[in-house]
Amino acid sequence: DTAVSQTPKYLVTQMGNDKSIKCEQNLGHDTMYWYKQDSKKFLKIMFSYNNKELIINETVPNRFSPKSPDKAHLNLHINSLELGDSAVYFCASSQVRGGNTEAFFGQGTRLTVV
């Protein structure tokens, strides 16, 4: 009964390919996020959606395109993958109406671009 689940867990692909990562939360939260964790373990926000609406779009190349078909799902599509995109991508969700609360993270997707 996983709260935030993302697939796949591992993704190995060649440079130039296009790939997607899917995320779903069953917590009823109104806000979902994508975070990137680099090789030095630094966690940085990429995008945030609140009730399917894009709220935060950090300085991320436009090869990265998030899509939220409903408030329980937030997918990440990456075009023309580059070596530097290799990282662990975490989906997260939280309930922000009424004040910021705990963010629950998915298990992460380790993307390796070769």
Add this chain to the structure above:
Amino acid sequence: GENVEQHPSTLSVQEGDSAVIKCTYSDSASNYFPWYKQELGKRPQLIIDIRSNVGEKKDQRIAVTLNKTAKHFSLHITETQPEDSAVYFCAASRGTSYGKLTFGQGTILTVHP
């Protein structure tokens, strides 16, 4: 935007000792300060959080203190155990940011038996 600095980057202690990790933040509007623990290959998980209207919070062996004036907050772990070994992240968030977390750089805590 918000900037969070975390120290030390690595911390090694003997089992039973205390461990302290410190963070400073730059945005005076930040009002929510969570701490996450990330074990190797796992997801970050919340261990304790504090809001700006509170100066200290405790949960068993873990405590967090917040100094709003100085814009710093600290995590204290007492009676450390080997299973406390992990990467610890502090974070800051403001109420108008839809829960966006700005993380510190992380502290690798190693507890030696």
